[in-house]
Amino acid sequence: MSSPHRLLIVGGGLTGSTTAYLLRKMFAKDILAITVWEKSRGAGGRMNTYRSEINSLATVDLGAQYISVSSADYAQSHERFYQELLTAKVLAPFKGIIEGEREAKTKSGFSNFVAPSGINAVVKYFLNLSESNVSYSTHCSTVNCCEKRGQAGQMVWQVIDQHDNITEFDSVIVTIPVPQLLQLQGSIQAFLQNESKSLQNVEYSSRFAVGYFFDHEAVINVPWTCKYATGNPNIAFVSVDSRKRCGTDPVDVGPSLLVHSTKSFCLQHWDTDKSIIKTMLMSHVKEIIPDLPVPIGSRCIRWRYSQVVRGVDGAPGCCVLSASPLLIACGDAFTHSNFDGSLKSAETVAKAFRLS
Numbered sequence: 001m002s003s004p005h006r007l008l009i010v011g012g013g014l015t016g017s018t019t020a021y022l023l024r025k026m027f028a029k030d031i032l033a034i035t036v037w038e039k040s041r042g043a044g045g046r047m048n049t050y051r052s053e054i055n056s057l058a059t060v061d062l063g064a065q066y067i068s069v070s071s072a073d074y075a076q077s078h079e080r081f082y083q084e085l086l087t088a089k090v091l092a093p094f095k096g097i098i099e100g101e102r103e104a105k106t107k108s109g110f111s112n113f114v115a116p117s118g119i120n121a122v123v124k125y126f127l128n129l130s131e132s133n134v135s136y137s138t139h140c141s142t143v144n145c146c147e148k149r150g151q152a153g154q155m156v157w158q159v160i161d162q163h164d165n166i167t168e169f170d171s172v173i174v175t176i177p178v179p180q181l182l183q184l185q186g187s188i189q190a191f192l193q194n195e196s197k198s199l200q201n202v203e204y205s206s207r208f209a210v211g212y213f214f215d216h217e218a219v220i221n222v223p224w225t226c227k228y229a230t231g232n233p234n235i236a237f238v239s240v241d242s243r244k245r246c247g248t249d250p251v252d253v254g255p256s257l258l259v260h261s262t263k264s265f266c267l268q269h270w271d272t273d274k275s276i277i278k279t280m281l282m283s284h285v286k287e288i289i290p291d292l293p294v295p296i297g298s299r300c301i302r303w304r305y306s307q308v309v310r311g312v313d314g315a316p317g318c319c320v321l322s323a324s325p326l327l328i329a330c331g332d333a334f335t336h337s338n339f340d341g342s343l344k345s346a347e348t349v350a351k352a353f354r355l356s
């Protein structure tokens, strides 16, 4: 029996997990062996959920907040994904009040979904079903095109991690933000060259996210669940995260609060220590919620690549950098920054994927 085609997916975020899921639906394990390398300790990427070190039942979404069905096209073409996630109870309809939402989004036809156990559950769901071999804390540093060991003339990818371990794959799909893709070492650089103008034009916004945890008796006394702080120079968005995910305030676990800084605050304080950022953003939140209790824990993330401001020209979904051996670049920069954008990118990859 011939051995399965060996595919590496670089990145365990939403694009990586949905790509693995879609390919697994197309190919059984004895035909296609999928490996995922993720540099962090867990799955999610920008669909990040942080678990409190003080109380493991308390969590906060630090990246994506909710999934909005954002256009009639997507509502139709991605309906089966929404239905599957709702049936599996990974997603639930959002029931709260969003203050200051852009007018276009408040019009009828838009629905928001939340992940009750944290937004990274969406990524974990697809990854589990993909039956991939997932390696966390594995940072892809170099991608080289070489002859397959012992088989002259047959080309494969030799991929090197941060510990200089070399692994051979028949195909590679890279789902990481474009600036990180451009930093990969090895002969991948020659393949990136052809697309360099379009890739180098890609721009992301940056922002800080801080999650604050409160004592189980604490009450966050605001009439809204989430609030866009329109016009505020420091804070873009605040969410009573526990209320957002569960519809009500939790009984035994204290509430959690999420704060996204504005892009300008982030630019101004990029090099500031995260512990200072937490204090600064807390004082700005208190201007919005004056009687906010004192948090008992917090977590700050500096999102260098938050959302795509300028994507790859023409939003092609993915880019086939090499047809044989197959090398594909994809992710939200090849569509747009949200759930549907990542899913659309994964669907485009699944269409382009060929077993050599």
Ligand SMILES: Cc1cc2nc3c(=O)[nH]c(=O)nc-3n(C[C@H](O)[C@H](O)[C@H](O)COP(=O)(O)OP(=O)(O)OC[C@H]3O[C@@H](n4cnc5c(N)ncnc54)[C@H](O)[C@@H]3O)c2cc1C
Pocket: 010, 011, 012, 013, 014, 015, 016, 037, 038, 039, 040, 043, 044, 045, 046, 047, 062, 063, 064, 065, 066, 067, 068, 138, 139, 140, 141, 175, 176, 177, 180, 207, 209, 260, 303, 305, 306, 307, 330, 331, 332, 333, 336, 337, 338, 339, 340, 341, 342
């Ligand atoms: C603050 C914020 C708010 C957002 N709000 C929303 C929202 O409300 N709704 C919505 O739908 N979307 C939202 N988004 C956008 C959404 O999160 C992204 O579009 C989506 O998660 C992108 O997924 P991805 O897999 O393409 O990229 P990523 O999630 O960035 O995944 C890439 C993965 O690759 C890993 N990686 C990077 N380099 C390497 C390497 N060399 N080797 C191995 N692994 C590597 C990273 O650790 C990461 O896990 C938000 C994003 C942010 C940051």
